[in-house]
Structures are given as structure tokens and as C-alpha cells.
Amino acid sequence: MDDPKKLAEFQEKIDADIKIEPRDWMPEKYRQNLIRQISQHAHSEIIGMQPEKNWLTRAPSIRAKKILMAKIQDEAGHGLYLYCAAETLGVSREQVLNLLHEGKAKYSSVFNYPAITWADMGAIGWLVDGAAIVNQVSLQGTSYGPYSRAMVKICMEESFHQRQGYEVVVSLAKGTPEQKQMAQDALNRWWWPSVMMFGPHDAESAHSNQSLKWKIKRESNDELRQRFIDKTIHQGEILGLTFPDPDLKWNESTGHYDYGKIDWDEFWNVVKGNGPGNKQRLNHNIAAHEDGQWVREAAIAYADKINSKTKTA
Amino acid sequence: MNHNLFNYCLQLGDTSLILSHRIAEYCSKAPHLEEDLAITNVGLDLLGQAESFLKYAAEIKNDGTNEDDLAYRRKEKDFKSIHLSEIPNFDFAFIITRQFLIDAYNSLLFSKLSESNDETISGIAKKSIKEIRYHLQRSKEWIIRLGQGTNESNKRIQNAIDELWMYTNELFYDSESEIELSKEGTATLSSALEKEWRNITSRTILEAGLSVPENIHYSLQYGKDGIHTEHLGYLLAEMQHLPLLYPDAKW
Ligand SMILES: [Fe+2]
Ligand SMILES: [Fe+2]
Numbered sequence: 001m002d003d004p005k006k007l008a009e010f011q012e013k014i015d016a017d018i019k020i021e022p023r024d025w026m027p028e029k030y031r032q033n034l035i036r037q038i039s040q041h042a043h044s045e046i047i048g049m050q051p052e053k054n055w056l057t058r059a060p061s062i063r064a065k066k067i068l069m070a071k072i073q074d075e076a077g078h079g080l081y082l083y084c085a086a087e088t089l090g091v092s093r094e095q096v097l098n099l100l101h102e103g104k105a106k107y108s109s110v111f112n113y114p115a116i117t118w119a120d121m122g123a124i125g126w127l128v129d130g131a132a133i134v135n136q137v138s139l140q141g142t143s144y145g146p147y148s149r150a151m152v153k154i155c156m157e158e159s160f161h162q163r164q165g166y167e168v169v170v171s172l173a174k175g176t177p178e179q180k181q182m183a184q185d186a187l188n189r190w191w192w193p194s195v196m197m198f199g200p201h202d203a204e205s206a207h208s209n210q211s212l213k214w215k216i217k218r219e220s221n222d223e224l225r226q227r228f229i230d231k232t233i234h235q236g237e238i239l240g241l242t243f244p245d246p247d248l249k250w251n252e253s254t255g256h257y258d259y260g261k262i263d264w265d266e267f268w269n270v271v272k273g274n275g276p277g278n279k280q281r282l283n284h285n286i287a288a289h290e291d292g293q294w295v296r297e298a299a300i301a302y303a304d305k306i307n308s309k310t311k312t313a
Numbered sequence: 314m315n316h317n318l319f320n321y322c323l324q325l326g327d328t329s330l331i332l333s334h335r336i337a338e339y340c341s342k343a344p345h346l347e348e349d350l351a352i353t354n355v356g357l358d359l360l361g362q363a364e365s366f367l368k369y370a371a372e373i374k375n376d377g378t379n380e381d382d383l384a385y386r387r388k389e390k391d392f393k394s395i396h397l398s399e400i401p402n403f404d405f406a407f408i409i410t411r412q413f414l415i416d417a418y419n420s421l422l423f424s425k426l427s428e429s430n431d432e433t434i435s436g437i438a439k440k441s442i443k444e445i446r447y448h449l450q451r452s453k454e455w456i457i458r459l460g461q462g463t464n465e466s467n468k469r470i471q472n473a474i475d476e477l478w479m480y481t482n483e484l485f486y487d488s489e490s491e492i493e494l495s496k497e498g499t500a501t502l503s504s505a506l507e508k509e510w511r512n513i514t515s516r517t518i519l520e521a522g523l524s525v526p527e528n529i530h531y532s533l534q535y536g537k538d539g540i541h542t543e544h545l546g547y548l549l550a551e552m553q554h555l556p557l558l559y560p561d562a563k564w
Contacts, residue, residue, distance in 0.1 A: 293344075
């Protein structure tokens with residue numbers, strides 16, 4: 001058990017909005033909770049490269065290809081910052097990747113859906129990055145220093161992604177009837193998975209209370225979800241697109257949009273591994289890791305050679 | 314229209330376009346994240362270079378064609394990419410060797426082209442040469458690292474060098490447009506780069522503890538003339554998919 005005095009001091013720091021740094025004392029549960037959340041976040045960035053990579057080689061213009069390539073590269077960079085942030089808590093990248101490959105770590109379920117048309121590149125940027133920003137802006141205020149600083153860096157890039165994705169949707173919505181249909185179809189497929197990105201409703205969220213008390217999370221799943229919905233509806237409507245939710249309505253008295261029932265059976269099914277792409281995403285990542293084994297070994301062997309040379313010299 | 318200049322810009326642009334496409338195919342498959350980031354930087358630079366040359370080619374053509382028409386609506390036989398750029402990503406050793414051989418070539422070519430009497434070409438070359446020097450530094454380091462790493466990496470990188478060497482002859486093959494344009498000081502003859510290229514590449518290959526292939530049978534057909542490897546057709550089928558499927562659409 002953690003020392004109650006230390007625990008009280010820790011909570012005082014949290015309450016005073018003083019960031020916790022790697023060398024500071026922290027409850028073991030706080031550390032474990034953070035490791036879980038940060039590595040899960042890192043995996044999401046990395047697995048999230050795959051649906052977009054699926055259209056990189058079919059991007060329809062040089063400009064679109066440059067933007068998409070740079071975007072996917074940003075996501076790799078986000079993964080890297082986050083793995084580094086997790087390392088400050090005493091877990092190596094190798095360790096957390098192994099957990100991912102063994103199917104023991106989660107990542108955002110939204111990336112288990114397939115990207116089947118070019119319009120999905122628009123919808124992913126607009127909705128998935130759009131939802132991610134809402135979450136990550138909130139996490140800039142997280143109590144753990146390295147995680148908070150990673151979020152500040154990442155958020156600047158995410159807002160570009162969201163704008164660029166929306167720009168793709170705009171150009172399709174204003175394009176030929178077939179293109180407009182493509183955009184509508186992508187919105188139909190990506191809307192609910194994006195809404196689900198915020199996780200279960202507050203009443204059902206397993207980790208929420210403690211996370212809020214320790215300020216690992218700053219706002220609840222439902223608060224964040226509502227913010228995402230409120231900021232997104234107008235962006236779709238001005239393009240003449242419709243959202244696949246008949247219950248979506250502006251509510252004058254709450255000042256928010258009301259929305260329909262979320263299909264939690266689908267959500268849990270995908271979380272448990274039964275989404276359309278779970279196996280494919282994981283297998284891709286495992287195969288790349290295994291293909292790279294000999295390269296990583298060579299790099300280590302070479303570095304060792306150089307080190308022993310400089311030592312004897 | 315200046316046909317030679319048009320063709321020469323295609324030749325320069327296409328090789329970068331196709332190589333950057335191969336790098337795009339490799340996205341999310343690198344041995345580790347740092348390498349994913351680094352190789353994507355190279356891909357983005359090459360795509361930028363391709364864009365500049367194809368834009369200039371479109372300008373020379375001067376009939377409303379733009380760089381995307383040239384990239385996405387051109388037939389395979391009209392591409393002038395060199396064969397080496399078309400080789401698929403068999404494994405990391407092939408990817409690095411392909412890059413190294415082309416980087417070494419580009420570093421020489423583009424430093425010459427920065428003195429071209431055509432201002433657009435020299436402008437693109439001056440901007441690109443800084444990027445290319447960095448690419449070469451990186452691919453060189455990988456050749457040495459893999460050559461001196463483990464037995465397996467040594468074997469793999471030597472194999473890739475041996476397999477790809479047959480395509481290096483094309484680097485020094487003077488295309489018709491090069492011959493004409495070099496008379497005016499606009500282009501540079503590829504054959505003039507051979508000696509220095511052999512110096513640069515041999516030095517690194519030997520430093521890596523590898524050997525430079527000898528008695529190689531070189532390829533007899535060249536991408537610069539519009540005759541390509543069997544690989545290019547598949548690459549273009551994928552790359553040009555959307556513009557061909559939706560000819561009236563703008564993206
Ligand atoms: Fe990201
Ligand atoms: Fe993003």
C-alpha cells in the first residue's frame with residue numbers, strides 16, 4: 001500500500017495543478033494507469049497510420065499525396081513522442097509493443113474500420129482527427145508533465161490534419177454527383193465510430209473516476225463527446241451532407257445537440273477484437289516488426305562495434 | 314514546344330516520382346518508428362522534386378496540361394523513369410541499396426544541374442541538392458551499418474547490391490534529350506558522371522566490408538527511352554487509379 005502521508009501530499013499537488021514529473025513520487029496505481037493510457041494512445045497513433053496508408057499510393061494528385069504522406073508521418077511522430085513519454089514511467093517501447101502484439105494492449109477501436117474510398121481520407125481527418133483533438137486539447141491539462149507536453153506538441157499538428165481532412169470532404173461535396181455520394185457514404189460509415197471514440201458513457205466507464213481525481217483525464221467521456229458533436233454538425237450541414245442519426249437535433253434549452261442511441265454492442269464487439277479490421281491491423285504491425293528484426297539487430301551490432309572501438313582507442 | 318527540354322524534365326521528374334511512390338508503399342512498414350519518419354522525409358523531398366520538374370514540363374508544353382495530368386494521365390511508354398527507381402521493395406536491403414545508388418547519382422547530377430543555363434532547372438537543382446546530400450549521407454550510413462552489422466545483414470545487403478547492379482548502367486546512358494541539351498549547357502551528359510559515381514559508391518561499399526560487383530551483364534533497355542521494367546505497369550495502375558476511373562472529377 002502507498003504511504004497515506006505521501007498519498008495526501010500527492011493529491012495536494014494534483015489539486016494545486018502542479019505537474020507530476022518522472023522523478024517525483026507517485027502512487028503505483030497512478031503510474032500503471034498512465035502507462036496504460038499513454039501506451040494505448042501511442043498504439044492508436046501507430047495503428048492509425050494504416051487506414052490512411054491504404055490510400056496513399058492511390059492519392060489522386062501530387063498535392064493530395066504530399067499532404068497525406070506528411071500527415072501519416074506526423075502520426076508516426078506522435079507515436080514516437082508518446083512511447084517516449086511512456087518510457088519516463090519505466091516501460092520500454094519494446095515492452096509495450098510486445099503487449100500490443102500479444103493482443104494484451106488496446107488502441108482506439110476506430111482504426112479497425114476499413115478505409116474503402118478516397119473520401120475516407122477526408123472523413124478520417126475531419127472526424128477521427130477532429131474527435132482526437134477534442135480529447136487531446138483536454139489532455140494538455142493532464143497532471144503528468146511529459147504526457148501534457150506531448151499533447152501540446154501533438155495538438156498543433158492535429159488541427160492541421162482536421163482542416164486538411166475537411167478540405168478533402170469539401171472538394172468532394174462540391175465535386176461531381178459521384179464524388180458527393182462518396183463523401184456522404186464516408187460520413188455515414190465514419191460518424192458513429194467517431195462518436196464512439198470517446199468511450200463508454202460516464203456511468204459505465206471503468207477508469208474514469210480515479211482518472212479524474214488524479215487529473216489524468218480532465219473531462220468525462222460524455223462531456224468531450226458532446227463538444228465534438230456540437231462543433232462538427234454545422235461543418236457537415238453547410239456542405240449539404242446529412243448525419244446518419246435521425247435523432248440529431250439542436251436543443252435550445254441545453255445549448256447542445258441531442259443525439260441518438262449509440263450502438264454499444266458494436267462498440268464492445270470491436271473492442272473485443274471482432275471489428276472488420278482488428279486482425280488485419282495487428283497482423284500488419286507484427287509483420288513489419290518481424291521483417292525489421294534483422295535490421296534492428298544489425299543496427300545494434302554495429303553500434304556496439306563502434307562503441308567498443310571508441311573505448312579501446 | 315521545346316521537345317528536348319520537355320522530355321528532359323520528364324526524365325528528371327519521373328524518376329523522383331516513381332521512387333517516391335515506392336517509398337510511399339513502404340509507409341508503416343519500417344524496422345522502427347524513427348526509420349519510418351526518416352524514409353518518409355526522403356519520399357516527401359523526392360515527391361517535391363518530381364512536382365517541380367513536372368510543373369516545368371507542363372509549362373513548356375503550354376497547352377493547359379498541368380503536373381497532375383503528366384503524373385496521372387500519361388501512358389507507361391511516355392514515362393522516362395530509370396529502371397532502378399521502379400524496382401519493388403523486396404526488403405529493407407533492396408530499399409536502401411536502391412536509394413543509395415540513386416542518391417549517389419543524383420548528388421552528382423544535381424550539383425551539375427545547379428549550373429544549368431536554364432534558370433528553372435538550375436533553381437530546382439539548387440534547392441534539391443541540399444536535400445539529396447542529406448539523403449546520400451543517410452543511405453551511405455545504412456550501407457555501412459548493414460555491411461558491418463551482423464552476418465545476416467551483410468549477406469542481405471551484398472545480395473541487394475549484386476542484384477541491383479545490372480540496372481546501374483542506365484544511370485550513365487545518354488538519352489537523346491540529354492545529348493542535345495548538353496550542347497547548349499542546359500543539361501549534363503549522364504556518361505560524364507560515371508567515373509565519379511564509381512568512386513563514391515565503391516568507397517562506401519568497401520568501407521562497409523562489401524564487394525563491388527564485377528563482370529556484370531547490364532540491362533540492354535532503358536526507361537529513359539520509355540521501355541520499362543514489368544514492375545512499372547502495376548505501379549501506374551495503382552497510382553493512376555482514381556483519375557482514370559473518374560476522368561471528369563477534380564480532386
Ligand atoms: Fe495523431
Ligand atoms: Fe492526426
